[in-house]
Amino acid sequence: MNMAAREPRTELQRLQAARDRLARIQPARWHRSMDDHGEFLEARDEHGAFVELARFTPRATFDEIAFIADAPDMAGFLLGLVDRAIEKARRGVATRQQAEPARQDAPRDFAAEAAMKCDEPAFRRFLAEQHGLEPPLTKDRAVVKLRSILAITSRRELNGNGQAAERWKALRAAFKAWRAVG
Known part of the structure; x- marks a missing residue:
């Protein structure tokens, strides 16, 4: 699909897509490994065998590799943070709505x-x-x-x-x- 032709997605749709992608790769326990050809990222498949996910060039920095290796954990943490913030905001709105007496809008500009x-x-x-x-x-x-x-x-x-x-x-x-x- 041509990315330029795609409809822009809302923030909620992007959050849901991130959740879906993370769920599809669970348990997402990625490991950094090294062999004669350099550093790479691997995970265990459903049978317990190691599968190479990505290989890094010698020019990749330690921080770049760590960022990619930690991506599933970071994404899970950030999605949880967003969920907690949304829940807190919803509770706050509900609390304010319950606390405010029903009233007519005063004349306003x-x-x-x-x-x-x-x-x-x-x-x-x-x-x-x-x-x-x-x-x-x-x-x-x-x-x-x-x-x-x-x-x-x-x-x-x-x-x-x-x-x-x-x-x-x-x-x-x-x-x-x-x-x-x-």
């Missing part, structure tokens, strides 16, 4: 709020991943995409048009949920 969101790099990444904002992810491009998504010609409409304000609130909530997950 949604136009100013939207302008501030377009300044945030995370909001621009959200627009790119979820709504097709094309790079470069600049504030000006985010403003144009926001107007398109909300079907408005000016952010001022968010304060005077109830339907536009509701669309903004829904987009803001989607961003908040996206950010909580990862």
Whole structure:
């Protein structure tokens, strides 16, 4: 498959792909070995026999070889770290939602709020991943995409048009949920 033709993957899809790849090579106990031809990486197959996985040139540094040899352990550690961070974020969101009393939105300056969101790099990444904002992810491009998504010609409409304000609130909530997950 041509990599250029592939659809861009979301962060969650990339995380799942990493998990799947790591699971397919388990138990992934790789060993550094050496013979007359140099250093190489090997693992035991399902029958207990050693299988050569990779061979390193003499120019490969100790740190480069160690990095590759430790890759399964590092990937497992980092995926576990991500999982714990996501779980902690989810617990925090649930706790805040339980602690906050149900309330109506007070009159707010949604136009100013939207302008501030377009300044945030995370909001621009959200627009790119979820709504097709094309790079470069600049504030000006985010403003144009926001107007398109909300079907408005000016952010001022968010304060005077109830339907536009509701669309903004829904987009803001989607961003908040996206950010909580990862």
